[in-house]
Amino acid sequence: MCQQYYIMEGEPFKTCNNGEWTGEMRCHLAAGCERPPVLANGDTTTSAKPRYEHNERVDYTCQQYYIMEGEPYQTCNNGEWTGEIKCLKPCTVDRELLIAHNLAFRHKGADKLYSAHDDVIAFRCVTGTRHDGRVGMRQKCNDGVMDLPTCH
Template identity: 25%
Template sequence: MELLFLLGSSTHSKLTSLLFFCCCCFVWRSEADCPMPQRGENTVLSDQALLMNTFPEGSNVTLVCSNGFEKESGSDGISCQAGNWTRIELLCKKINCGVPKSQLNMKFNTSAGTLFGDVVKVTCDKGYQISGSSYKQCYSWGWMGKAKCHIKTCKKPAEVTNGKNSWDSKVLPTYGQVILYNCDEGYTLTGNDTIQCSETGEYDSLPPECKGGFPRFADVSPSTSQSTTSQSTTAAAAQRDKIITGGAEVTTRRDGGHALTTEEAVGTAASNVTPWPTSFFPETYDAATDAKKKDIDYLPVIISVVFISLVVCTGALCLHLCLLRRKGSYDTREDVKPEFLLFQNV
């Protein structure tokens, strides 16, 4: 019994000593390892550090800047010392994307900044419109967002009746282009003779109109044409009066002026005759003009009456002379001598 007791006591002591030793080793081991390191401001653990499960005494870990940031200063490593990590010294700053690359007829508003996460507004020059995104944002690899500026176009210019325009291309007119309009011969253009494609994609004015029947002469105003037509009518009336009066050398002007000779009247009529048909100026005709026109229509009748009268008078004179000859006596308008009185009544 004593032997068994002594043996049992010895075994118990050994087991107790072994358990104490294990506990001491575990405690020492736990105090020597460092916990998972914490990330700093705008920093993260490197891929190698993320694969580690334990961080024993003296372990070194590398930090890197977060996405969108770049190293500014400080060391990027930390170490495990007495169960604690050394202080993080790595400082990171935002990536600067800079001003976006310039494009034709495109502008950027960078007042909000050009750093990581900032957004700039995209605009186009006057007369151009944007296609794509109207914003660009700064990412870690640069600006994100595509856009282009296209010139604005207008519809095909409208056709006009009795006229034409200068646009003969198959493509549509673009901003700033001008279209010219012309009227056919004998028609007058009303409105602007040119229209321009504006920045809004519309024309700056409506197409003109070609109104008919009147020739276009830039150097002749309506008042001038009326005055010329009136003078021509007066000269023609004066010439007519000369014909009716049997070719008199002096004729009277219809405007109440001084008397004109035949040469003056003809010269005045020739110099005042307008080269255009008077039907192109209907506003110059009135009731008096129509009456004069009717008088001219009676001219052949008057000439015929005068001619017939002359024929009748000539015939009567011839008949009278024949009758006198038949009697054998002629009136010679001479004094009768006494010696011939004897034979007067034979």
């Protein structure tokens, strides 16, 4: 086992073969990392430093209405940032879209609604129109995309 900031090179064990120990292992200083990668629609929770040590972690947060997918951090691993992280986009339904599809929100009186990833919005047809049936009246936001029903 290597000390902090060092990583093992070779196999982490030796084997006894005919009375002789075989296997190479060495500890060497792990490389640090430059500034952490930029997260689209998110940011680090602390000010970025110019250099990070091996195993040092940077925490992220997403902008309002964005939902994080993956762990909320990345880790410096021998000169490379590791960890999968993404900020999933919200959906926006505004007055123009409602008018274009002859829709109203089923439970809201607002002219515009932000819906986070995986949230569901229920619609209703405006008075005097009927649902065409091609897209359901309850729709789920999927990373900024939502199919809207249409009423005629």
